[in-house]
Amino acid sequence: MSDVPHPYxxxxxxxxxxxxxxxxxxxxSGKLSERSDRPHWSESKAFExxxxxxxxxxxxGTDGGGRR
Incomplete structure (x- = not known):
């Protein structure tokens, strides 16, 4: 599995x-940001x-970054 960018x-x-x-x-940064809204067939598909x-x-322009 690939590396997850900091601070996620x-x-x-x-x-x-x-x-x-x-x-x-x-x-x-340790705080829940988002959760999946549906089940995934495999662990790798869920990670993807x-x-x-x-x-x-x-x-x-999203909640995660670059907001003014």
């Missing part, structure tokens, strides 16, 4: 329902989805 961290965890699926949570969310959050 990604937590991927298994779901009990539906069993065998995964969810993610993104933290910025979380990285896309981090990249979106880092773009100017």
């Amino acid at each position: 961290s990604i937590e991927v965890s298994p779901l009990t329902k539906p069993e065998g699926h995964f969810q993610w949570a993104i933290r910025k 989805s979380a990285m896309e969310a981090v990249e979106r959050a880092m773009k100017p």
